[in-house]
Amino acid sequence: MDAIIARDLTKTFHTIARRPGFVGGLKSLVAPARIAKTAVDGVSFSVREGELLALLGPNGAGKSTTIKMLTGILVPTSGEVRVAGLEPHRDRERNARTIGAVFGQRTQLWWDLPARDSLAILRDIFDVEAEEYRRRLAEFDDLLGLSEFWDSRIRHLSLGQRVRCDLAAALIHDPKIVFLDEPTIGMDVVVKEQVREFLRHQVEQRGRTVVLTTHDMTEVNRLAERIVLINHGRLFFDGSLTELRRQFGATWQVHVTLADAPADVAVPGLRVLRRDGPRVAFGPGDGATSTHEALRLIIERYAITDLAIEENDLEDVMREAYLHREQMTA
Amino acid sequence: MSVAQWRVARVTPLGEFAQPARITGTAVRLAAQVFLVVCLWRSLYSQVETSAGLVRDQAVTYAVLAVLALQIRGLDRSASRDTMLQHIQEGTVLYWFVRPIPPRRYYLVRAVGDQLYGFAWVLVGYTICLTAGAVEPPASGSAAAAFAVSALLAQVIMYQLLLAVDLLCFWTLQNNAALTILRFLQNLLSGVIAPLWFFPDWFLTISSVLPFRYTLDVPLSLYIGRSPLSDTPRLLAIQLLWCVLLAGLTRLMWRKAAGVVTVQGG
Ligand SMILES: Nc1ncnc2c1ncn2[C@@H]1O[C@H](COP(=O)(O)OP(=O)(O)OP(=O)(O)O)[C@@H](O)[C@H]1O
Ligand SMILES: [Mg+2]
Numbered sequence: 001m002d003a004i005i006a007r008d009l010t011k012t013f014h015t016i017a018r019r020p021g022f023v024g025g026l027k028s029l030v031a032p033a034r035i036a037k038t039a040v041d042g043v044s045f046s047v048r049e050g051e052l053l054a055l056l057g058p059n060g061a062g063k064s065t066t067i068k069m070l071t072g073i074l075v076p077t078s079g080e081v082r083v084a085g086l087e088p089h090r091d092r093e094r095n096a097r098t099i100g101a102v103f104g105q106r107t108q109l110w111w112d113l114p115a116r117d118s119l120a121i122l123r124d125i126f127d128v129e130a131e132e133y134r135r136r137l138a139e140f141d142d143l144l145g146l147s148e149f150w151d152s153r154i155r156h157l158s159l160g161q162r163v164r165c166d167l168a169a170a171l172i173h174d175p176k177i178v179f180l181d182e183p184t185i186g187m188d189v190v191v192k193e194q195v196r197e198f199l200r201h202q203v204e205q206r207g208r209t210v211v212l213t214t215h216d217m218t219e220v221n222r223l224a225e226r227i228v229l230i231n232h233g234r235l236f237f238d239g240s241l242t243e244l245r246r247q248f249g250a251t252w253q254v255h256v257t258l259a260d261a262p263a264d265v266a267v268p269g270l271r272v273l274r275r276d277g278p279r280v281a282f283g284p285g286d287g288a289t290s291t292h293e294a295l296r297l298i299i300e301r302y303a304i305t306d307l308a309i310e311e312n313d314l315e316d317v318m319r320e321a322y323l324h325r326e327q328m329t330a
Numbered sequence: 331m332s333v334a335q336w337r338v339a340r341v342t343p344l345g346e347f348a349q350p351a352r353i354t355g356t357a358v359r360l361a362a363q364v365f366l367v368v369c370l371w372r373s374l375y376s377q378v379e380t381s382a383g384l385v386r387d388q389a390v391t392y393a394v395l396a397v398l399a400l401q402i403r404g405l406d407r408s409a410s411r412d413t414m415l416q417h418i419q420e421g422t423v424l425y426w427f428v429r430p431i432p433p434r435r436y437y438l439v440r441a442v443g444d445q446l447y448g449f450a451w452v453l454v455g456y457t458i459c460l461t462a463g464a465v466e467p468p469a470s471g472s473a474a475a476a477f478a479v480s481a482l483l484a485q486v487i488m489y490q491l492l493l494a495v496d497l498l499c500f501w502t503l504q505n506n507a508a509l510t511i512l513r514f515l516q517n518l519l520s521g522v523i524a525p526l527w528f529f530p531d532w533f534l535t536i537s538s539v540l541p542f543r544y545t546l547d548v549p550l551s552l553y554i555g556r557s558p559l560s561d562t563p564r565l566l567a568i569q570l571l572w573c574v575l576l577a578g579l580t581r582l583m584w585r586k587a588a589g590v591v592t593v594q595g596g
Contacts, residue, residue: 068424071424071427071428072427072428073424073427073428073591074591075589092427092428092432093430093431093432094430095428096428096429096430097430099428100428101425101428103421103424103425105421106420106421106422106424106425107422108422108425110341110345110410110412111345111410111411111412112345112348112349112409112410112412113341113344113345113348114348117344117348121337121338121340121341123334124334124335124337124338125334125335125338125429125430125431125436126429126430127332127334127335127430153348155411
């Protein structure tokens, strides 16, 4: 079953261009120049029930805009959204009971209330039964360590503490589908790990569907089963982490030190990236060669005294993917 | 809407109780304002018996009640980062659209909570002022009844006006200027600054065709017996008309707002 379906989702923002200077300002008043900016451009994908999907892309790619449409906050300019069978922006109230949302930089909690009071207010808004509420709160406390600070007012919480409260707030009504826009922003490594554990628990034990955006590749590595990449509002990859690596991560370097230094070094299928006396750096040639294969080829030809393999980590893979996309559009 | 959802009204009072300094501050400010207003109007009346058709105690009562009423004329939530403008500027308004209570309903419940909280202040202040002789009781039993109905309608008009200005934020993204102007107009034209009876005739004429007067001056004039009781039906009818007109306007604005909600960046 698909929990979320997006078909040809498009959002165009219309803003009024401000011309510089006083005269420009007057002109803008009299004849405002409207600029159209397509933030999301024909994006289609679907998410199965109980799946965790990472929506990734560089700054300004359109991730938040996509999430805002999926949650029913923004009305799509065109295209279709179905979340648990509902059209979110047309059926906001019913939709609200099936989804939970955290926008990392923004809190939904009341600034002047202790965190626990804020959660109690949300319990009332979502009509959660007292007993269920107590049980869930205890579970969240267990996983997120909320009780350390939930008697403090929100304004006095650190960012990491605040976002943990926001996570609890978003799940207090037991939503089937959860949208998280940069939920781990500004957290230290320990808290990040705690939140990842929490999310894994929500997906694996509670069977929730999670759509997550993040710029933290460790997180993607640890959490995401599936990745959707967008850039300039367009989707350009939808698949698993392994596929992503295969498609964009085939860059590696094999550094060797040759026992004797021949004048010419060449290995068919590989490229010599750098040469410094006996030290040579090989990279993949035209065909997609694995490091394993490359090593065999090198050792067949040369005697080597030292060896190091450098494989790209996920950040490099991402950079490669984002750049690749830039070239495609250029 | 469920009963539990009405409990959201307690947000503001809870926040106030969490910070006793704010409560002390309000008490001190209110006491000082009432004291000064009583002194001012008593000294203004030291040479005359009647002015603008009001005797001294009527004028003092009007002015003191106007000060107390400030507590229910839209509580300033900016210190709690909880005004509509702040929610729109900071983007936190987007959470209003992912809750099973429509934004319009949420706004209403919060306003009811704020006003009930403010009303508690009014009641306490009124009781103290009445005991201390700073305000007179209502001119008559029927005046009290007319006042009660009129005050309720006044509150509805007040709510709609504040809401209309708040809703403007969805289009302008900044309504500081509009709010400042509206606050001043409201205070001037409704009788907070001085009882309207002291202003020239043309001013009264203008204020009669605007809604502001009906948020305060009308109920207070009924209370002190300055407006004849025979005038009550007409005044209440006008108030009711404003309620309906403004309710229509804000309803329309809400509908449009939900369509234009664009949350800045992020
Ligand atoms: N309300 C708006 N009005 C006009 N343009 C907007 C609006 N919201 C977003 N945009 C534009 O749409 C594009 C996509 O923005 P979005 O916030 O979705 O990016 P993002 O992928 O979430 O980026 P980030 O990683 O920086 O959070 C950006 O170019 C942005 O400037
Ligand atoms: Mg974003």
